[in-house]
Every structure is written in C-alpha cells, then in structure tokens.
Amino acid sequence: MLAEHRLHPSDFILPLFICEGQGCEEPIKALPGVSRWTVDRIGAQARAAAALGIPVVALFPNTPGHLRTMGAEEALNPDNLICRAVKAVKDACPEIGVLTDVALDPYTEHGHDGLVDEAGYVLNDDTSRMLTQQALVQAEAGADIVAPSDMMDGRIGAIRAALEDAGKHNTAIMAYAAKYASAFYGPFREAVGSGGRLKGDKRTYQMDPANAAEALREVAMDIAEGADMVMVKPGLPYLDIVSAVRKRFEVPTFAYQVSGEYAMIEHMAAAGGGERDALILETLLAFKRAGASGILTYHAMDAARLIG
Numbered sequence: 001m002l003a004e005h006r007l008h009p010s011d012f013i014l015p016l017f018i019c020e021g022q023g024c025e026e027p028i029k030a031l032p033g034v035s036r037w038t039v040d041r042i043g044a045q046a047r048a049a050a051a052l053g054i055p056v057v058a059l060f061p062n063t064p065g066h067l068r069t070m071g072a073e074e075a076l077n078p079d080n081l082i083c084r085a086v087k088a089v090k091d092a093c094p095e096i097g098v099l100t101d102v103a104l105d106p107y108t109e110h111g112h113d114g115l116v117d118e119a120g121y122v123l124n125d126d127t128s129r130m131l132t133q134q135a136l137v138q139a140e141a142g143a144d145i146v147a148p149s150d151m152m153d154g155r156i157g158a159i160r161a162a163l164e165d166a167g168k169h170n171t172a173i174m175a176y177a178a179k180y181a182s183a184f185y186g187p188f189r190e191a192v193g194s195g196g197r198l199k200g201d202k203r204t205y206q207m208d209p210a211n212a213a214e215a216l217r218e219v220a221m222d223i224a225e226g227a228d229m230v231m232v233k234p235g236l237p238y239l240d241i242v243s244a245v246r247k248r249f250e251v252p253t254f255a256y257q258v259s260g261e262y263a264m265i266e267h268m269a270a271a272g273g274g275e276r277d278a279l280i281l282e283t284l285l286a287f288k289r290a291g292a293s294g295i296l297t298y299h300a301m302d303a304a305r306l307i308g
C-alpha cells in the first residue's frame with residue numbers, strides 16, 4: 001500500500017538504563033517492561049537492538065547513592081558506570097552507535113542537572129565547564145554522539161570547541177535544544193534514581209510549556225554553537241514544536257518520547273483500554289508525520305519487531 005509516511009527500524013534510538021552489579025536485570029516499576037542492566041549484560045541488549053535494525057542506543061546510568069555529591073565529581077571519572085557501559089556496548093557490538101547524556105543529574109546529591117549555589121539556584125557557567133569535561137570523558141570512552149540534556153546556556157559551543165581541541169572531530173553533538181519542564185519525566189527519574197532526591201523543580205533551566213517561539217530561539221543558538229542535530233522533548237505533547245523546528249531549520253530533528261508517554265501507553269493497554277501494538281505504532285507514526293528525523297523511544301525494540 002502507498003503511504004506518505006512509514007516507520008522503519010532505523011528511525012529509532014533505544015534508551016538503556018545501566019546499574020552497578022553483576023549479572024543483573026532490575027525491572028523498573030514505573031516503566032513496565034523496561035529494566036536496568038549491569039554492564040556485563042548491556043552488550044547483549046545492544047546486539048539485540050542492532051539485529052532489529054536499530055542504529056543507536058542511548059545510555060543512562062543509575063549511579064550508586066554514595067557517589068552522588070554536591071560537586072558531581074563522579075561525572076568526570078573515566079571509569080564511571082557510563083564509561084564502562086559505553087565500552088561494553090562498543091566491544092559487544094561495534095556497529096551500533098552510542099549516545100550518552102551530558103548532564104549532572106545522575107551524579108548530584110540533589111538530582112539537578114547542574115551545580116547549585118546555597119540557595120539551590122543552578123550555576124550556569126560552572127556547570128557548563130563540568131559538562132564540557134563530562135562530554136570529553138564520554139567521547140574518550142567511545143561515545144559517538146554526546147547529548148547535552150541540561151539546558152545550560154553556551155554549553156554546546158564549549159563542548160564543540162573542547163572536542164575539536166581533543167581531536168574528537170567525529171564525535172557528534174545532539175543538543176536537547178528545546179527541553180520543556182515537563183511532568184512526563186517522573187518514571188525516568190525513578191529509573192536513574194534522581195527523583196526521590198530532587199529538591200524543587202527544574203523550571204529555572206528547562207522551558208515553560210507555555211512558550212513556543214522560545215524553542216526556535218534555543219534551537220537557533222544551539223545550531224550556531226555547533227550542534228549537529230537537535231532534539232525536542234517531550235514528544236507527543238510537543239509535536240507542534242518538532243514540526244516548527246524541522247520546517248524552520250532543516251537540521252536533523254529528533255524527538256524524545258519520554259518515560260511518562262511510554263508509561264501512559266503501557267498502563268492504558270494493561271487496563272484494557274486499547275490494543276498495545278496499535279497504540280505504539282500510531283503514536284510513533286505521528287512523530288514521523290510531524291517531521292521528526294528519528295525518535296528516542298522505550299518502545300524501539302517492540303516497534304522494530306512489529307514493523308520488521
């Protein structure tokens with residue numbers, strides 16, 4: 001049948017959660033069907049994704065509590081959980097792309113994406129310097145794409161310059177350019193263990209859902225600073241932004257179908273309110289129709305199986 005838009009497994013990026021330990025799979029209660037995997041088991045997940053035609057995995061660490069500090073020092077440890085996971089994926093499956101999140105929330109005591117002052121206010125420039133080092137450490141470990149998800153100002157330019165200086169010319173930057181302060185991130189925060197600790201909210205650095213034009217300004221800045229690709233997040237409630245960004249800038253524009261969106265579908269299907277496979281595919285197709293170049297989705301494996 002002819003159709004204007006069609007899903008393909010290469011549209012998907014699969015997020016994977018990593019935990020410390022050996023030989024474990026830890027199911028995440030808030031994300032039914034999604035688990036955290038220990039480093040020794042993450043390679044098999046990447047191989048399964050690659051076998052289905054998924055080109056990239058996005059790795060997120062659940063850092064042990066004692067390594068979460070005010071200074072987020074563990075983010076810069078070249079042997080931290082995320083760096084070991086990057087290497088394990090690359091060893092097990094060299095052909096899959098690895099995307100890493102550049103932000104301090106898995107490493108801060110308080111769960112914010114940046115360093116904060118005594119009043120709890122995020123320090124933009126100190127954070128940006130940390131993020132630059134963090135991106136370098138991840139690139140050194142083998143990440144193909146670094147994805148700053150923190151929303152500090154000026155960090156894309158700083159990261160690009162540092163990557164060039166380090167000879168990492170081929171490390172790409174996917175900027176979370178338009179990231180909204182959303183209520184849909186709850187299950188993710190359980191998955192990485194930052195939710196219970198979070199003091200206050202992230203509205204001083206993530207965008208106000210009431211704003212649309214600001215998203216275009218944020219994207220323009222990140223492109224000017226050297227982003228190779230941009231991301232809009234969350235996904236489904238913000239498809240108008242995906243569409244506007246794609247039309248205005250003609251850069252690869254990715255959308256993140258976030259944890260709460262995944263959970264909505266799972267809970268609805270579990271409650272008998274709809275057919276799970278159909279809900280997954282219709283939702284993902286909407287991203288393509290809006291102009292997304294690709295979609296980060298916890299349903300990547302299911303969707304690739306369904307259309308493969």
Ligand SMILES: NCc1[nH]cc(CCC(=O)O)c1CC(=O)O
Nearest residue numbers: 103105149184185188258259260
């Ligand atoms: N750097 C934090 C980060 N990176 C990805 C997500 C959310 C992803 C999801 O909900 O699936 C978040 C959460 C937040 O901003 O608190």
